[in-house]
Amino acid sequence: MSRIASTFSALQAQGRKALIPYVTAGFPFADITPALMHGMVEAGADVIELGVPFSDPMADGPVIQKAGEKALSLGIGMVQVLDHVREFRKRNNTTPVVLMGYANPVERYDQKHGEGAFVRDSAAAGVDGVLIVDYPPEECEAFAASLRAHGMDLIFLLAPTSTDERMAEVARVASGYVYYVSLKGVTGSGALDTAAVEQMLPRIRQHVTIPVGVGFGIRDAATAQAIGKVADAVVIGSRIIQLIEDQEHAKVVPLTIDFLRGIRKALDA
Amino acid sequence: MNSYQQPDPSGHFGPYGGSFVSETLTHAIQELREAYARYQNDPEFLAEFHYELKHFVGRPSPIYHAARTSFEMGGAQIYLKREDLNHTGAHKINNVIGQAMLAKRMGKPRVIAETGAGQHGVATATICARYGLECVVYMGAEDVKRQSPNVYRMKLLGATVVPVESGSKTLKDALNDAMRDWVANVDNTFYIIGTVAGPHPYPMMVRDFQSVIGKECIEQMPAMLAEQKVLGQQPDAVIACVGGGSNAMGIFHPYIPFEKTRLIGVEAAGEGLESGRHSASLQKGSAGVLHGNRTFILQDDNGQITETHSISAGLDYPGVGPEHAWLQEIGRAEYVGITDKEALEAFHYLCRTEGIIPALESSHAVAYAMKLAKTMRPDQSILVNLSGRGDKDIGTVADLSGADFYCRPSCQGQSVKGGEQPIKVVK
Numbered sequence: 001m002s003r004i005a006s007t008f009s010a011l012q013a014q015g016r017k018a019l020i021p022y023v024t025a026g027f028p029f030a031d032i033t034p035a036l037m038h039g040m041v042e043a044g045a046d047v048i049e050l051g052v053p054f055s056d057p058m059a060d061g062p063v064i065q066k067a068g069e070k071a072l073s074l075g076i077g078m079v080q081v082l083d084h085v086r087e088f089r090k091r092n093n094t095t096p097v098v099l100m101g102y103a104n105p106v107e108r109y110d111q112k113h114g115e116g117a118f119v120r121d122s123a124a125a126g127v128d129g130v131l132i133v134d135y136p137p138e139e140c141e142a143f144a145a146s147l148r149a150h151g152m153d154l155i156f157l158l159a160p161t162s163t164d165e166r167m168a169e170v171a172r173v174a175s176g177y178v179y180y181v182s183l184k185g186v187t188g189s190g191a192l193d194t195a196a197v198e199q200m201l202p203r204i205r206q207h208v209t210i211p212v213g214v215g216f217g218i219r220d221a222a223t224a225q226a227i228g229k230v231a232d233a234v235v236i237g238s239r240i241i242q243l244i245e246d247q248e249h250a251k252v253v254p255l256t257i258d259f260l261r262g263i264r265k266a267l268d269a
Numbered sequence: 270m271n272s273y274q275q276p277d278p279s280g281h282f283g284p285y286g287g288s289f290v291s292e293t294l295t296h297a298i299q300e301l302r303e304a305y306a307r308y309q310n311d312p313e314f315l316a317e318f319h320y321e322l323k324h325f326v327g328r329p330s331p332i333y334h335a336a337r338t339s340f341e342m343g344g345a346q347i348y349l350k351r352e353d354l355n356h357t358g359a360h361k362i363n364n365v366i367g368q369a370m371l372a373k374r375m376g377k378p379r380v381i382a383e384t385g386a387g388q389h390g391v392a393t394a395t396i397c398a399r400y401g402l403e404c405v406v407y408m409g410a411e412d413v414k415r416q417s418p419n420v421y422r423m424k425l426l427g428a429t430v431v432p433v434e435s436g437s438k439t440l441k442d443a444l445n446d447a448m449r450d451w452v453a454n455v456d457n458t459f460y461i462i463g464t465v466a467g468p469h470p471y472p473m474m475v476r477d478f479q480s481v482i483g484k485e486c487i488e489q490m491p492a493m494l495a496e497q498k499v500l501g502q503q504p505d506a507v508i509a510c511v512g513g514g515s516n517a518m519g520i521f522h523p524y525i526p527f528e529k530t531r532l533i534g535v536e537a538a539g540e541g542l543e544s545g546r547h548s549a550s551l552q553k554g555s556a557g558v559l560h561g562n563r564t565f566i567l568q569d570d571n572g573q574i575t576e577t578h579s580i581s582a583g584l585d586y587p588g589v590g591p592e593h594a595w596l597q598e599i600g601r602a603e604y605v606g607i608t609d610k611e612a613l614e615a616f617h618y619l620c621r622t623e624g625i626i627p628a629l630e631s632s633h634a635v636a637y638a639m640k641l642a643k644t645m646r647p648d649q650s651i652l653v654n655l656s657g658r659g660d661k662d663i664g665t666v667a668d669l670s671g672a673d674f675y676c677r678p679s680c681q682g683q684s685v686k687g688g689e690q691p692i693k694v695v696k
Contacts, residue, residue: 055573056441056559058448059291065435077571103289103558108572111555134289134558138279161296161455170292181293185453 003096003128004153004176007046008211008232017228017267018177019044020213021260022100022237024051024067025084026076029249034087039253041095044264047177049131049235052081052101059133061185063238067245078109078118082125089126096128098155098176103134106143119146129153129176137173144173157181158204160196167207177211177233180204185216192217194226201230221266228267236263273525273601275592280469283598285591288468290561293452297460302470304375309477314370321366322481325399326356328363329485332493332652337622338639345506345645346499347638349655350486350520353627359657360482360516361392365461367478369396372459379403379458383447385412385440385512386583386630387419388657389463394428404428407447409439412582414683418676419661437576440586444560464513465590468561472590479519483507486652487523500648506531506641509654510633511604512548512584514593516656522592525601533641534593535633537579538606546578550589551597551604564591580609580665580686581629583657607633613669615639616659628657629665 001009011018021040025033037048053068053076060068085097099122109118122130129152135143137156144154153176158167160183170178182197197214204212214227215235224234243259244252275282288298308314322328331354335347352360365382372380380402384390390406397404406423410432413420423430436442444467451460465472465479491502507524509517511534521532539547547553554565559574567575567587579585596602607615612629615636619627627635631654638653645651659666667674668685678685 055436056445058445058560059293059452061449062435069436072573077573079571104566104568104574105572107557108568108570112570133291134561136288136290136292136295139287139289157292159291159293159296161293163296163299166292166295184293184455185449 002151002153002176003094004047007096008177011046017231018046018211018213018233019260019264019267020047020049020233020235021045021240022049022051022235023240024053024064024071025081026053026071026074027067027241028070028244028247028252030074030076030080032249032252033084035253036256037084037088037097038091039257040260041092043257043260045095045260047096047098047233049098049100049237050081050084052078052099052105054102054105057102061238063241067241078105082121085122085125085127097126098129098131099127100131101133103132106132116146119150119152123150123152127152129155131155131157131179133157137169148175155179160184160200164203164207167204171207171209174208174210177213178204178208179235180212180214180231181216182214182227183217192223194223197227198230221262224263225266225269234267275595276469276473280473282592282595284556285563285594286469286472287563288561289558289563290468291452294448294455297451297455298468300375301371304371305470305474308371308374317370318367322363326362326366327354328481329489330354332486332489334493334497335623338619339642341622342639342642344642344647345649345651346497346647347642348493348504348650348652349625350482350652352482352516352654352656353625353631353658357388357392357395358660359388359392359628360479360519361389361463362395363481363519364463364475364478364515365389365392365396367474368459368461369400369402372402372461373400375459377457377459379405379454380461381405381407381447381450381458382461382463383407383440383443384463385409385443385585386581387412387416387423387661388583390428390430391419391422391426393461394423394426397428398426405450406430407433407443407450409437409443410434411438412440412443414681415582415665415678415686416661417681418664439577440582441560441574441588464515465518465592466513466560466562466564466588472562472592475515476518476522476592479515480522482516482519482654483521483523486520490652494650499650501650503527503530504650504652505529505645506533506651507654508533508535508634508638508641508651510535510584510630510656511551511589511593512537512586512630513588514590516654518590518592520654521596521602532596532602533637534602534604535637536604536606537581537584537633538608539578539580541608542606547606548577548579548584548586549606550587551593552606556594559588562591564588565594578686580612581633583628583630584633585686605637607636611636613666616666625655626659626663627655628659629662631656632659
């Protein structure tokens, strides 16, 4: 069983919901990511989504785009992201790590390091799953097969505009968990309509048998708690980025721990 | 090449094209595919499209024999397809009419667009005024400064222009922001993409709408060549500038089966193909995924999109339509580069010799045609797609020439892309 699957089944047995924080690798300081990941686990994170910075993040809002630009200016590329994961794995062999990003840096890695290098190297570094925002199921069959062969999960998004047909298609290739984008818009935008999410989840579960996480628009304990009542996991990204974007080095990890503890408590209540 | 049938049903041109979008846009793309499939061969739709092209745009655009230029080059006869004579001043309007007609039929009251030089934005604002659609145009903040007359034109036509401050503040960033707007407003909004790029069906659909250019040429050239007593029914070479590549695809596509006609796309070589400051994706880029399709892009070793450079805002884009990548791969089209300096020289030459002020984009195609003509015989012929007129560029040119002119960018404290030093122009 993959680390992601075993994490979710353990949580299910305890009747708890997964907390999945997102942070852009190398943000806000190039060297802080492994420590930040450990801090997140300490605060109760069950899975960590690590953003791979990209120059043209079409599906992200201004907060995550700015974080990506900062990380890029600090020289963070795929090689450094994998280094972060390797470093994290030295002291943590249980918490799943999911890389989240765009197709081009992944494909470029293979162009530079040889066919199949990305999947091989990320598996070796200790990555458990991959979410490529601009890889829809029909464009990544070979990639999905290669990930499966290395025991990694391919995580897909679903959106309010997804049709039942589409959900079925995603369900066929998705593994690990499915990430429901709770609103029409980019990351960090708009207010979350929890009633709409509540209505959507039963529809998704008609097609998807793996856990369903909800993200985009979860900002605080109250929204996390409301979403936790209907979903298997809550994903929090832009809010964490905002919290740490202007902080000095020493405060980044403690502030994140503090914030996530509040969310964890609300989720478990 | 008679069997050329591209793209395949899922939008691929060989390994290029496709649909690389986030899940939120998948439904909108699917809706558009269905709408286009329904109308692309619909007689009523096509009749309206051609009516608009004739009566609103002023088609067919003529082909003009650049006799003085041809004589001075001492080689092949150069002909210009006069897309610059279209209403709104460029080929962009052809495609915009087709997409706006689809928006109307799909019941989408709001239209968004991205623009570089502003020609696509102006065309979109124009059609939205004509059809009563709300219009929002995304434009890189850098381009807003470079192309202020076009920004004002869009506003006069009732459009909202949104300056994009992210990234390199040029066309690619405008495209990202337009995509984001589309994701957030997908229910009531139609995204009119201005070039043969983006997720399927855009590259095919924009090509189809722009193919009116090449189809007219195939009709017009035999009579033109006979009149000039030049050999052949069709030109020996067809030349067009390539940024995203819509004017080039529009004139190339109908010519693909005419194997004796060379198809030559001219990319912006900026300060030189080896300088690192250019926009030549096909010659200096590599395969990658950007803006919803797989194509040739300019990128670094980490797969980050690199900044581009061209004197011409319309060519200043780090990608290119996927069908061009395919035409290059199968050898049906060739791609070459023209520098800022060469383009500017051709711009001035055409003004003085033919009485035509070409867009800086089109000046790249003219410059290469003038080079190529010298290597050919006088009984041979070259057809250049003069994709747009240069009114929008006179401020930029004035600045580069050190001329005093009231609305040149330097009046507003902006520097002009295309060189820090004024380029000396032979007067």
